[in-house]
Amino acid sequence: MTEAVPLRIEQHGEVTIASRIVGFARFLRDKGFPIGVHEGLDALRLVRTGDWRDADAVRLGLKALLCASDADWRRYDELFDAYWRRRGMRRMARIAGATSRRDKPTLAGSGEPGNRQQEADRLNRGDEDDLAAGGEGRQAGASTMETLYSTDLRHIHDPEEMALVYDLADRLARRLRYRMTRRHRIAARGRHLDLRKTIHRSIRHGGTPLQLAFRKRRVRPPRLVLLLDASGSMSQYSAFFIRFISGVVDRFRDAEAFIFHTRLIHLSDALKERDPVKAAERLDVMTMGWAGGTKIGESLATFNRQHAERVLNSRTIVVIVSDGYDTGEPEALAAQLARIQKRARRVVWLNPMIGWDGYEPVAGGMAAALPYTDLFAPAHNLESLAALEPYFAKL
Amino acid sequence: MEANRQILLKRLSAVGYVADSQLAMAVALMQQLRRPLLLEGEAGVGKTEVAKSLAAVLDAPLIRLQCYEGLDAQSAVYEWNYQRQLLAIKIWESEAVSAVEKEKHVFEEEFLLERPLLKAIKAETETVLLIDEVDRADEEFEAYLLEVLSDFQISIPEIGTIAARTIPLVVLTSNGTRELSDALRRRCLYHYVDYPAIDKELRIINTRMPGIEQHLAGQIAGFVSALRREDLVKKPGVAETLDWAAALVGLDIRDLRDAPEAVHESLMCLLKTREDSEAVSLEVVERLAGKVA
Numbered sequence: 001m002t003e004a005v006p007l008r009i010e011q012h013g014e015v016t017i018a019s020r021i022v023g024f025a026r027f028l029r030d031k032g033f034p035i036g037v038h039e040g041l042d043a044l045r046l047v048r049t050g051d052w053r054d055a056d057a058v059r060l061g062l063k064a065l066l067c068a069s070d071a072d073w074r075r076y077d078e079l080f081d082a083y084w085r086r087r088g089m090r091r092m093a094r095i096a097g098a099t100s101r102r103d104k105p106t107l108a109g110s111g112e113p114g115n116r117q118q119e120a121d122r123l124n125r126g127d128e129d130d131l132a133a134g135g136e137g138r139q140a141g142a143s144t145m146e147t148l149y150s151t152d153l154r155h156i157h158d159p160e161e162m163a164l165v166y167d168l169a170d171r172l173a174r175r176l177r178y179r180m181t182r183r184h185r186i187a188a189r190g191r192h193l194d195l196r197k198t199i200h201r202s203i204r205h206g207g208t209p210l211q212l213a214f215r216k217r218r219v220r221p222p223r224l225v226l227l228l229d230a231s232g233s234m235s236q237y238s239a240f241f242i243r244f245i246s247g248v249v250d251r252f253r254d255a256e257a258f259i260f261h262t263r264l265i266h267l268s269d270a271l272k273e274r275d276p277v278k279a280a281e282r283l284d285v286m287t288m289g290w291a292g293g294t295k296i297g298e299s300l301a302t303f304n305r306q307h308a309e310r311v312l313n314s315r316t317i318v319v320i321v322s323d324g325y326d327t328g329e330p331e332a333l334a335a336q337l338a339r340i341q342k343r344a345r346r347v348v349w350l351n352p353m354i355g356w357d358g359y360e361p362v363a364g365g366m367a368a369a370l371p372y373t374d375l376f377a378p379a380h381n382l383e384s385l386a387a388l389e390p391y392f393a394k395l
Numbered sequence: 396m397e398a399n400r401q402i403l404l405k406r407l408s409a410v411g412y413v414a415d416s417q418l419a420m421a422v423a424l425m426q427q428l429r430r431p432l433l434l435e436g437e438a439g440v441g442k443t444e445v446a447k448s449l450a451a452v453l454d455a456p457l458i459r460l461q462c463y464e465g466l467d468a469q470s471a472v473y474e475w476n477y478q479r480q481l482l483a484i485k486i487w488e489s490e491a492v493s494a495v496e497k498e499k500h501v502f503e504e505e506f507l508l509e510r511p512l513l514k515a516i517k518a519e520t521e522t523v524l525l526i527d528e529v530d531r532a533d534e535e536f537e538a539y540l541l542e543v544l545s546d547f548q549i550s551i552p553e554i555g556t557i558a559a560r561t562i563p564l565v566v567l568t569s570n571g572t573r574e575l576s577d578a579l580r581r582r583c584l585y586h587y588v589d590y591p592a593i594d595k596e597l598r599i600i601n602t603r604m605p606g607i608e609q610h611l612a613g614q615i616a617g618f619v620s621a622l623r624r625e626d627l628v629k630k631p632g633v634a635e636t637l638d639w640a641a642a643l644v645g646l647d648i649r650d651l652r653d654a655p656e657a658v659h660e661s662l663m664c665l666l667k668t669r670e671d672s673e674a675v676s677l678e679v680v681e682r683l684a685g686k687v688a
Contacts, residue, residue, distance in 0.1 A: 042430070
């Protein structure tokens with residue numbers, strides 16, 4: 001056993017091993033690894049008692065200590081090399097094939113960054129008075145709200161109106177989330193006896209169970225999986241849906257979100273971003289460079305292959321938001337959707353085009369998908385989104 | 396440390412578990428830092444085996460808590476023996492003892508049924524506590540578990556707080572059907588158990604079936620590895636590989652190319668869904684067998 005090396009943080013201005021270890025822990029934490037004070041201390045302990053010159057041992061030991069999921073596991077080696085050997089990091093986004101150059105992000109409808117900052121401020125304040133005050137100069141108050149509720153989202157371009165709609169979408173999402181996660185308790189009278197409590201009470205009566213206690217029943221909240229079509233034809237609606245989805249997924253632990261166009265991307269991390277503007281930016285970065293026609297069938301196949309096992313169970317509600325325009329095989333779409341329907345509780349397909357006059361689901365993809373959906377509903381304005389609430393609350 | 400790890404690898408191999416140095420490091424850290432170990436991976440890769448083998452190597456009793464949906468903290472820790480309690484109450488009915496006395500007597504340790512968590516805490520010698528499939532239990536149970544794993548003490552309202560006499564080595568496994576809480580992940584050391592590479596799987600086959608013909612063993616490892624790369628609904632795990640190897644030996648098949656029909660029929664050991672059985676036809680079997688010959 002080699003002698004223990006004194007590990008003081010600073011020694012005559014030299015950077016010692018201990019400070020590098022702490023720096024590494026901090027480096028990983030910035031990259032999203034859940035590392036707290038205890039992990040840092042244990043990392044130091046590890047290095048102090050082991051042979052820190054054995055780089056392999058240090059690598060393996062810190063891997064076991066500092067990783068917390070298979071996503072961390074996969075990123076660790078590259079990050080270890082980047083930090084300790086100063087090798088460059090090649091990619092930020094974990095999307096096969098896509099480049100990750102940050103370009104000027106765009107939000108459907110709004111233009112300059114200045115505008116967006118104001119909008120972000122307004123939204124973050126989330127005060128209805130502020131918004132109403134912002135709407136001064138036009139018809140303020142309830143009537144504007146009502147009109148906005150029924151206006152098709154693709155016709156809204158005015159930034160102030162859009163801000164209003166965003167806020168309403170937020171509230172809708174929060175209400176939906178509340179309805180879905182509320183748990184029912186039937187305390188006084190239930191179907192199952194709580195034997196333990198009953199016996200406790202029976203002691204008072206010499207062992208005779210005179211007072212029965214019933215077990216509280218809890219209805220487990222359903223799980224939500226959202227698949228959003230991000231293709232060009234949907235772009236007029238995407239921003240709103242992202243907003244809506246953010247509101248539902250935020251702090252709703254059992255919700256997962258994906259977007260697809262030519263391929264499928266797992267979104268939930270990007271959406272956990274608190275600032276909705278930043279969330280939309282991250283999404284734009286991830287979806288940039290997506291050319292070509294929508295491949296719904298293939299995207300669903302990717303979902304089934306990589307994620308279904310983990311996220312689908314008998315309590316899951318799958319919500320697909322898409323206009324159904326597909327350049328792939330309709331049979332493939334149908335087959336993949338059938339698989340999803342078999343494993344999930346409900347499959348809901350939201351198509352903004354249903355709200356358009358004269359729309360009929362005759363396009364190949366949409367028609368093929370129809371028999372495998374439990375609910376086929378419009379989603380072109382806030383009214384239609386609000387109409388979903390009772391359906392979801394009942395599930 | 397290095398020496399310890401090598402010894403651990405040898406001992407694990409001796410009890411039938413083929414580990415890599417990463418896992419050996421995780422186990423060594425478990426003992427040194429006294430943190431639980433979280434093992435994640437697909438079903439059938441050998442997560443539960445790690446705990447069993449560790450218990451065998453350390454010659455410690457294995458205490459197993461199998462998690463399921465609806466498992467509540469109580470059932471994992473203790474249960475009162477209601478029948479005995481009621482009986483005792485009845486027997487004491489005529490005794491001239493106060494109700495308070497009766498109540499005290501009825502809640503003594505002799506009426507307590509110990510469940511895995513309590514057993515692990517009260518053990519006199521070091522134990523290995525396996526909390527299997529922790530993702531099946533719900534968030535409340537996880538929170539309670541976290542508390543127990545931090546303090547290693549359990550409070551029973553009627554008796555008091557019981558502190559651990561020895562700290563068990565805790566191994567948690569998860570199939571990834573539910574996202575575990577950050578707090579639990581942070582508390583644990585982490586190890587992802589993946590499907591083994593061909594050479595590792597070959598070593599596993601040789602460890603578990605010593606004496607198997609090397610030519611066949613190599614073919615089996617190669618075949619299963621190639622099969623996992625196909626588009627299957629349910630990929631075969633290590634347990635399935637070993638079943639299949641035993642089946643092939645039992646059927647007296649020396650080379651996969653010799654009897655493709657028999658091999659195809661024996662695939663029921665590896666493929667457990669109708670879709671997969673239909674997808675892997677005789678032609679696919681012949682193709683894969685040809686590749687690994």
